[in-house]
Amino acid sequence: MKLHNASWSFDGIADEFEAHIRSSVPYYDQGHELVCMYSDFFVTETSRVYEIGSSSGVLSRKLLNWHASKSALQFMGIEPVEDMVSYAQAHTLDTRAQFIHEDVMNVELAPCNLIVSYYT
Secondary structure (H helix, E strand, O other): OOOOOOOOOOOOOOOOHHHHHHHHHHHOHHHHHHHHHHHHOOOOOOEEEEEEEEOOHHHHHHHHHHHHOOOEEEEEEEEEOOHHHHHHHHOOOOEEEEEEEOOOOOOOOOOOEEEEOOOO
């Protein structure tokens, strides 16, 4: 099969996504650590946080764990690939998190304290 520019997709790879991205993007996990550290300047007890392009939810879970003491934190992952959303929902047990299958262009964002769009 020959693929043309922009004809690839993340559909059907949610289970393998993190292993693939870690081998493809230098310092991927270190970048997550930086995002978590920077979030300290913006995230309060009652913050709303969006992650645009939440993929399998790994960074989302790291941020939620980083801010574990903030029980009123509201977190929403927005992801256009349906199986990534299903994977993120199944692997994120934190009740402060919600993941939606949608293009961010179709989402009306509420006021928030932080928007993360890491490699999106």
